[in-house]
Amino acid sequence: MLEKKFSSLKFNKCLLLFLIFFTTSILSFTETVKANNKYNLTVELEEETIYLEDSVCLNATFHGAQNVPQPDFADTDGLRVKYIGPSTQVIMVNRQISQQITHSFLLIPNKAGTFEIGPFKVNYDGQLYTSPPVRLKVISSKTNRQVYYPQNTASSPSGLQQQTQNSSAIGPSALPITPYNPALGGISSNPLGQNRPTSVAVNEAYESNKIFLVLEPSKTEAYVNESFPIILTLYVKDTGLKDIEYPVMEQAGFSAGEWQEPMKRQTTRNGVSYNVLIFRKDVSAIKEGKYSLGPVKMGCKIVERVSQPSRRRPAFFRSSMFDDDDFFSSMFQRYEVYPIELRADKKEITVLPFPENGKPHDFDGALGDFKMKVQIDSKEIRVGDPVTVKIEITGTGNMDTITAPKINIGENFKTYDIQSTKEKTRKVFEQILVPKTKDIKNIPEISFSFFNPDTRKYITLKEPPIPIKIIDRPHEEKIVQVVSNQGINQLKVEAPETEEKFGQDIIHIKLDLPKNEKHITLYNNKLFWLTQLLPLIGFLLFYFLYSNSERVKKDKKYARGKKAFSKSKKGLKKAAQVLSKNEIPRFYDEIFNTIEEYLGNKFNLPAGVITMDILSSKLIEIDMNETLGEMIKEVLAMCDMARYAPSLVKKEEADDIFEKVKKIIEQLEKVKS
Incomplete structure (x- = not known):
């Protein structure tokens, strides 16, 4: 037993000596640091x-x-x-x-x-x-490009990944990178919530052609309504891009469709390999003159790799042995994302008028290189029966400029509106002709004229007369014409000479039925429609009550605000009862508890921390006037006075305080918490 006590005492003594030594060492270390640290x-x-x-x-x-x-x-x-x-x-x-x-x-x-x-x-x-x-x-650098830096950055190791086939090198010069303008596109000016100081745009050279746009129209001269393709190429080298938007091009004097889905390629330009994104669309000039295609703007985000400062690395890794090591340098690198806007310069296009020399009389503006094919559905028809002439125009060019070829019909045929269908390189017209007499021998010649912009010549395609055989309708047949509500004869039905007798095998259709005055339809009953609203009203009421109950459970602030007024009413009622008994100190206790609990519930403040500074900031948030704050301050001051100097308070002052508390609660209840 004595050995155990001795052993325990020895251990405690050793522990005490260790703590004294440790504390002394720490104090000595601190003093040494302070002594050697010159600020x-x-x-x-x-x-x-x-x-x-x-x-x-x-x-x-x-x-x-x-x-x-x-x-x-x-x-x-x-x-x-x-x-x-x-x-x-x-x-x-x-x-x-x-x-x-x-x-x-x-x-x-x-x-x-x-x-x-x-x-x-x-x-x-x-x-x-x-x-x-x-x-x-x-x-400054040595090239003639402009560079502008955006106002915001963010960190994200993202880039443009392109692994596709090779294509040939593509022409003109590189275009400038200009600052991002939020009004021109949908790129967020603050991608990931990080801020940069505002930059100032300047005209300075940019050393390398890493990112640029090239606009290439296939023609610099075109005729009115001539359709020709334009190509916009985005060149990217050793740089990551993300969130690339579709280009926006100024095209006054031209009509154009939408940009096609871009193609990804790899190409070589001036001996340098680039990843490229190729956009294409067709445009056509509206009227003659000199116009510009472009400039073209494109929004995107550039991803830059930024090395962390070498000073932040441990001294061991800053030795010459590790300074050039890719592994250790990559450990201290980060990525920054800049929103930018790329710009491609405008291209001048001269729009030429159609030459007057050699213009055919039936030329209606068709532009391109086309072929014409004509077919009819039947070569032997009766008088009054329709024949459909199908005219197919195929080729390359602006299909919207093609109108129906001319047919010199004369007075021998009745005609209807031409129906047409259009595809990318094909347009089909269908013309219905109805011969009026059996003397017709053929369908007249069909001609179609267009202008070829490549050869700069007018071309007229002609289909010679198509022979047809018209058979006279037998005399016993009677033609019944059915006229549509537009007044056009579109259907002809043969009817027999003998009249059909009704009433022997088919009962005559009754047009009017006797009315039953006593019968009232259900959909005309107002009570019926009112009862249909009951389930909807019940559902809305249930939904409101359920939503309110769930919000009270989950939203502590809302729950406290909901019960603030009801609790204050109970407190005021109790204070009024105490005041009627002329128990002034107790009245002020009730008033203080009521106003403190109400303000805590109204502004979601914990009990015991309500001060005038906190209340002032809360009143400013809800735009309340200073008078209300003074009233609250006066009430709290009177409550303190009644607590510490009850002999100084009077019955008349208590009545006034009671009314002010009611007024404070009434004004605050008008504001949504």
């Missing part, structure tokens, strides 16, 4: 000279402490600044311990020039620490 702020750029399309990291290091906020410095015109984040470090050299915190910023230039950034200021422990400005030189 000062230093700022440096990782590079002092960069190109326009590059970015650079600025590091602001505060020596001597770690819980220091980021320094303040003024905005610099022509630079966008993005805060990356802090990093901390504890250094021990020859048993001397120091600590520091580094705040890193990413600087992105909008224009070339020399920029002075700073001075830098930071408040710590009641003292102001400063650092002088730093200078950054931005060198």
Whole structure:
């Protein structure tokens, strides 16, 4: 037994000595850190000279402490600044311990020039620490493109993935990247909720042709109504894109359809391999003159990979052995998404009129290269029977400009409206002809004229007369003409000479039935329709009650607001009873409990934390006047006075307070909580 007590005492003594030693070490460490930490702020750029399309990291290091906020410095015109984040470090050299915190910023230039950034200021422990400005030189690039940077960014490792077939190189020059304008498209100006400082657009060169648009019309000269294709190509190299929108093109003087589904390709341009997205659509000129196709605008988001500043990496990985290692460098990289708008320059198109020389008399504006085929459904018909002439026009060109070919019918045929159907390279007309006499020998010649823009010549296609045989209708046949409500004879029925006798085998149809005055239809009964509303009313009532019950269970604020008025009525009733008994101190207790509980329920405030500062902010939120706040303040003050100096309160003042509390509750009930 004594051995156990001795062993326990020995253990406790060892534990006490360990705690004393540990505490002493901690205090010694802290004092050593404080002794070696001289507070000062230093700022440096990782590079002092960069190109326009590059970015650079600025590091602001505060020596001597770690819980220091980021320094303040003024905005610099022509630079966008993005805060990356802090990093901390504890250094021990020859048993001397120091600590520091580094705040890193990413600087992105909008224009070339020399920029002075700073001075830098930071408040710590009641003292102001400063650092002088730093200078950054931005060198412009050598190409003739414009670059503008958007106002907002976000992080997302997304890009444009294209793996398709190869195609030939495609022409004109690269187009500028312009700043995103929310009014022109549906791209969010703040994709993932991160903000960048506002940028200023400038005309500066862009070194590489990584993203650009090329607009290529197939013709620079066209005739009125001539349909020709245009191609818009998006070139992308070593850059990710996402949320690519359909192009928007200015096309005054032209009619055009919608852009076709884009095709993905890989192509080579000027010896450089690109991923391309090809948009195509057909346009046609409306009238003669000189017009422009474009400019073309396209919204999208560009995904850039941004390396984290090297200062944030541990010193072990910043050695020369690991600086160029792809694995370790990729660990400190992130992606940023910029909304941009690409632009393709306009192209001039000359729209020519149709030449007057050699224009056929039956030319109606058909434009293209066509062939004509004519068929009839029967070559032997009776007088009065219809014959259908089918005319098929096929070829390439603007099918909307094709009108029905001309048939010199004369007075020997009765005609009806021509019916037509159109496909992409085919248009079919159907003409119904009804011969009036048996003397007709053929269907007259059919001609169709069009203008070929490739050869710049008029062409007339002719179908020679088609022989037909007309058979006279037998004399005993009688033609009964049935006329439609439009007044056009569209159907002919043969009827026999003998009249049909009715009434022997078929009962005559009765047009009128005797009316039963006593019979009242159900749908004319108003009571019937009123009873149909009862289930709907019952359902709506049930739904309202159920929804209100569920909201009371789930929404604490709503539930407290619902019961605030009813509880205040009970409290006021009880206060009135106490006041009638002239129990003034107790009356003020009831009034205080009532107003405190009501305001807590009304504004969803916990009990015991209701102060005039909190109530003032709540009253401002619901746009209540200052008079109400003064009334609440007066009521609470009188309640405090009655609690601590009951001899100073009077019966008349209690009546006035009671009325003010009622008025406060009435005014607040008019506002939705």
